[in-house]
Amino acid sequence: MKKEREEDFEANLTGEDAQGEDVNKPRWFKRIRKGILTSTADKKETPEGLWNKCPECNYICTTTELSENLYVCPKCNYHHRIGSQDYYEFLFDNKEYTELFDQIRSKDALGFTDLKPYQKRLDEIHAKTDLKDSMRVATGKIEGEGYVIACMDFEFIGGSLGSVMGEKFSRAVDYCIEHKLPYLVISKSGGARMMESAFSLMQLAKTSGKLSQLSDAGLPYISLLTDPTFGGISASFGMLGDLNIAEPGALIGFAGPRVIKETIKKDLPEGFQRSEFLLEHGFLDFIVDRKNLKQKLAQLSIHFRS
């Protein structure tokens, strides 16, 4: 029973309807025919982690092939979601970089409890992954050009914006100013971290203010939006770049499409909130394929310096 309640809570977080025990609610799936109809010969048994199926075109390839292709589907160019580690390894020359401010950790200042205490959530994630928070900051060279990259990890409470992300973001800006380096932020987030309440929302003002200092120092800020970028991120530094760029097919917005549809009571246009739609409507400067990202960033650094 406890497990079921937890799942409902996760569903609420992502904006889905809670299932609960209400038997009168319509069911999502209705079984039309009984039994499993797939013949044994057609069944696919693949060990977890070895093979990967593209959610877009169903192309199946090995995880090694996919990682060599920077987690982009070789057939349809679908960009799989990856974490900060992967971005750092393919962007920085020879995979060499220095991580900054990794000693800062989130803590439960408000004693916030939903279905479990916030501190317990944090402890569980710390036990499961090496991540200290939803954003990591690193510096290194991209085709010889110095860069500071702040990158979010969706794995860590949906890449949510809390006090630690705000602080790391700000210190990264200070570091850029001190060392005269361009700043790249790779966003991938559901928005503000509700467990930090108003402290989370204060980060919107803090990060935006910090960016004006970077601008005053004449240093470029590039905002790369990846799938998905929502809420407090797109409402603050996500859209404040000197250049706002995105990966192909990324879902970017403030509220989710379902919420908007229910509010305006109208069907949404095709491709709504995808990068291509945003580019067409003037919210983005350009879309960049992951395989061209490194070269593009190096070019931009040179361009901004001259």
Ligand SMILES: [Zn+2]
């Ligand atoms: Zn594909």
